[in-house]
Amino acid sequence: MRKKNGHKKTIFWLILLVLVFLVVVYFRGALGPRQQNEQQATALAEKYAHITKKTDYYEYQRGNSGYHTVVGQNKQGEKLYAVVSNNNRKINVLSADKGVSAKQAQDAVVSKRKPKKVLNVGLGMDKKGKKPLWEVTYLNQKGNLCYTLLSFKDGVVTKEIQNL
Numbered sequence: 001m002r003k004k005n006g007h008k009k010t011i012f013w014l015i016l017l018v019l020v021f022l023v024v025v026y027f028r029g030a031l032g033p034r035q036q037n038e039q040q041a042t043a044l045a046e047k048y049a050h051i052t053k054k055t056d057y058y059e060y061q062r063g064n065s066g067y068h069t070v071v072g073q074n075k076q077g078e079k080l081y082a083v084v085s086n087n088n089r090k091i092n093v094l095s096a097d098k099g100v101s102a103k104q105a106q107d108a109v110v111s112k113r114k115p116k117k118v119l120n121v122g123l124g125m126d127k128k129g130k131k132p133l134w135e136v137t138y139l140n141q142k143g144n145l146c147y148t149l150l151s152f153k154d155g156v157v158t159k160e161i162q163n164l
Contacts, residue, residue: 034059041068045082049093050074058102060124060135067124071096081123083132092125094132099152105134108155109148116141123152133158 038057045051051072058069066086073079079096100108102121110118115138122135132152140146145164150157 037068038070040088041070041082041084044084044088044091045070045072048091049080049082051080051082055079056102058122059120060122060133062124062135063127065124065127065129067122069123081132083123083125085125085129090129092129092132094152099132100134100150100155102134104155105150106136108150108157109136109138112157113138113140113146113148115139115146116143119145126158 037059041057042051042054045054049070049072051070052075054070054072056071058071060067060069068084068086070082070084071079072082081094081096083092083094085091102123106118106121109115118136118138120135120137122137124133124135125131126133134150134152134155135147136150137145137147140162142163144162146162147160147164148157149159
């Protein structure tokens with residue numbers, strides 16, 4: 001009788017160990033690309049935007065173009081956004097005091113659209129790579145995916161897509 005219980009315990013612990021291992025592998029694979037993108041963007045922001053203290057990170061994906069934005073401060077304490085293209089070939093450095101913040105962009109969408117849940121706020125560039133935009137992605141009250149693009153400069157809505 002004791003051998004059967006000991007055998008069952010061993011099997012239980014082996015199954016539990018395998019499940020824990022699979023969960024760790026799954027989450028490492030899922031989070032790996034984001035962490036790698038963040039590390040690369042941060043290194044470029046430190047080198048070219050002279051950001052010395054990173055405070056936040058955003059991802060922005062619009063069609064074929066995407067951006068990784070590192071938020072931080074330079075040696076003078078000025079808050080900056082380093083907007084790095086997906087291919088790491090172009091970096092736009094923006095002074096935070098020249099535009100609206102992520103919170104202001106999100107608050108504008110929340111106040112106007114009353115979403116059920118905000119999924120993401122990210123800073124990127126328009127299709128031509130000239131104008132910085134905040135993207136707020138959210139679920140509306142019906143649970144449909146929606147997004148709003150707002151100008152970084154003044155927070156004006158430039159594009160909205162509802163009920164995807």
